[in-house]
Amino acid sequence: MHRRDFLLGMSSVAALTGMSGAFAALPGSAANPWVTPIKGRARVVIIGGGFGGATAAKYLRMLSGNTVEVTLVEPNAAFVSSPLSNLVVGGNLRVSDLTVPYDRLAARHGVVWRRTRASAIDAARKQVQLADGSRLPYDKLIVSPGIALRRDAIAGFNDATVREALPVGWTDARESAALHARLQAMPEGGVFAITIPEAPFRCPPAPYERACQAAAWLKQHKPRAKVLIFDANDEVLAEAEQFHEVWRTEFAGIVEYHPQFNCTEVALDGAKQIARFELGEEVRADVLNVIPPMRAGDIATASGLATANDRWCDVDFLTFASTAQPDIHVLGDAVQIAPQMPKSGHMANQHGKVCAAAIVATLAGRPVNPEPLYSNTCYTFVSATQAMHVASVHRYDAAQRTMLPVPGTGGASPHANRDEFALGLAWAQGIWADMLA
Secondary structure, X not given: OOHHHHOOOOOOHHHHHOHHHHHOOOOOOOOOOOOOOOOOOOEEEEEOOOHHHHHHHHHHHHHOOOOOEEEEEOOOOEEEOOOOOHHHHOOOOOHHHHEEEOHHHHHHHOOEEEOOOEEEEEOXXXXXXXXXXXXXXXXXXXXXXXXXXXXXXXXXXXXHHHHHHOOOOOOOHHHHHHHHHHHHHOOOOOEEEEEEOOOOOOOOOHHHHHHHHHHHHHHHHOOOOEEEEEEOOOOOOOOHHHHHHHHHHOOOOOEEEEEOOOEEEEEEEOOEEEEEEOOOOEEEEOEEEEOOOEEEOHHHHHOOOOOEOOOEEOEEOOOOEEOXXXXXXXXXXXXXXXXXXXXXXXXXXXXXXXXXXHHHHHHOOOOOOOOOEEEEEXXXXXXXXXXXXXXXXXXXXXXXXXXXXXXXXOEEOOOOEHHHHHHHXXXXXXXXXXXXX
């Protein structure tokens, strides 16, 4: 795929991101009902510039008429998208195709960008300590730390040699490029094996999508190779019928799916990479992609925000306020999800908007939207030309104090097809612009 084919025209941002549902009850001026200027000084610090944090930064400025002071703490020079990174594994995109600089967010919206890492949160003093030694005071803090990989849950996975040999490709898109290089070096007739942890984890369709991308590349370049999927879950977690159809029709004789296989140990034996499972089974692969269990990012767990099984952060879904600390909000994959709510980039974007609207309303002394509506769409790219999607809509339920799926909404593609591939690329362009342009 050429870059010119990838850089499609933008779709409607409002249609992609559910803007009206997030802000429907936010008061404003008659001239612009979305904007509520804040009187007096209000400082919001945001840790993490991913789908949740970057979106919150932009919309805090927009919704407050640029009156809220927003500081984004993000050490990376540019945003790199995890969605679409499996196309790098399959050799269809480069990491540079997934990369969007933060410069426009800072220049166009007046977000102060501190290119360093947050090392600690002092909730008592309402300060963020930075890796460069400085401290940032805040009135409201947003923590959008993404996920951390629980390598310690798999014996041998923390060994430095094993880590180098087995890139995960779940928190760093550059590792997706490393996985593609390993596919290229794999012998003809070799085995690519992928292990999937028990849910929840970031992006439920993504491991199965990755298996498809590997299978598509191997089918073209090394047709005698095998792709083995070992899933700790009872069944494919998203678009199960569609994935099974793709494996049966497009990748017959290449892909094998094995549910209820929980990887507990990894090892190296010369050129072979070994995964062992909890009932004693073992697989020897030429390329092994072990996806470990996950938890909220380090800054969240170190700060005592991960109150759900010490893994995920409990929040009030009206505002994304942490249940553990006042004036701290948590977004994105780090959150303990509501029923049927996926950990996805699109959902994190929705979190950022709802949180921004709630903070602006609170600072203005006005009521928060009592019935936010979130939408989600995940596009799944199963080859170099075909994709499919799953979508859902979620509304706050006051009685249960959580988000619930809206009956009769959402759904999935009946089959993978070429049109969805183009729509998926347009979705990416639209949501990246919504976050960062």
